[in-house]
Amino acid sequence: MLGKTGDRGFGGAPRYSSRDDPRPTMIVAVSSHPAQYRAPLYRFLSRQPDTAIHAVYLRDTHVRESYDPDFAAVFRWATNLLGGYESQFLQDSTQQRRFSFRRSLFATFAAVRQAVRTVSSPRGVLLHSYVTPEGLGGLLAAKASRLPAMLMSESELLRPRSLSKRTLRNLILPPVLKLYDALLCIGTHNRSFYQHYGVREERLFFTPYCVDNVGFLVGFDQHLAARDATRTELGAGPTDRVLLFAGKLIERKRPLDIIRAVATLEPALRPVVVFMGSGQLASNIREIATTLGVGKYAITGFKNADEIGRYYAAADAFVLPSDFETWGLVVNEAMVHALPTIVSDRCGCAIDLVQDGRTGYRFPAGDTVALADRIGRVLRHEGQRRAMGASARALIDSWSFAEVELGMKKALAFLAPSAADRDGLITRG
DSSP, X not given: OOOTTOOXXXXXXXXXXXXXXXXXXEEEEEESSOOTTHHHHHHHHHHSTTOEEXXXXXXXBTTBOEEETTTTEEEOOSSOSSTTSEEEEEXXXXXXXXXXXXXXXXXXXXXXXXXXXXXXXXXXXXXXXXXXXXXXXXXXXXXXXXXXXXXXXXXXXXXXXXXXXXXXXXXXXXXXXXXXXXXXXXXXXXXXXXXXXXXXXXXXXXOOOOOOHHHHTTTHHHHHHTHHHHHHHTTOOTTOOEEEEESXXXXXXXXXXXXXXXXXXXXXXXXXXXXESOXXXXXXXXXXXXXXXXXXXXEOOOOXXXXXXXXXXXXXXXXXXXXXXXXXXXXXXXXXXXXXXXXXXXXXXXXXXXXXXXXXXXXXXXXXXXXXXXXXXXXXXXXXHHHHHHHHHHHHTTSSHHHHHHHHHXXXXXXXXXXXXXXXXXXXX
């Protein structure tokens, strides 16, 4: 039996316990693979008295050990990716060849159709992409099953695109997005994307992009107790300030800009820069730091989900200088840990989470002079830094799974076929 313990099978018809444990609202969620940020949301929703998730995954990436070329590391996420909600996989990663686009699309279509026929009280299909085979297969299955299709994507208009691509998108996306019954907006740029392509306001519902705020704070007191020891391990003295970066050390995230910016600061203000991550630019960071005379830095290498909390606890501020991020959930993580954040304007989260002078500062991507200025502003005055960290924590408390649940319930109530169903959803919410 496949129940809320995370048991699962590959291919074929899924096995369910939902017949024995009927739920008023079952949502079939379709995704390429279990994601470390999304799985806790599915688990949270399935813990609610009137909602449950059944996830259809195309493959089991990072459930088993697998290689990530950007991290340049082999790992599996040290977090529970499957517990607490129903799930099934369409392909085992031990298979030598991945499914083709066509096979992935039809396999997803068949799996979602079967799931809809098997679960009790299916109310909708939740999709996370409109271009991938699993996204398209899930959409077609929703339409064939006469269930609402809800799209929760990271789409935005921040990324520079050629005239030809913009023209093509202007032709294709308006009719494509009309196929979805509700668009779940993760933030301001995501909402603007849908509005740009003609989605009516009544079909837009706010479901903030968030991390497991409560889960991240488990063990935080212990990490704070070990703060001095962690800082010593990183080469930071009692009076040093620690500036943290978290992510893949790749060109798009511009980690070298941090070293370039810090090199221009007056020596007394220079922080210890901690790069929590791994990737192809690790050696470049060492080279440019030596060239520019930045001696206080550390590269931790890849750190799994059960290790990162102590580095957030050891930090005084957080920086993400990326050339482009659809969102940047590491900023959410930093704010949960009461860190002021310095974030480039090309990160999707910046407009919503980074309030200049209150929760941190924004700066133009690639502008190392502006980046140095913002680092200096955050680190120069300890009282102000602490106040910004407290404000960051207060703001991120409202970017939570509970708010996502509320937005999804509003969408389902809007899509309910009758007034009685709408009233029931709102009452249960």
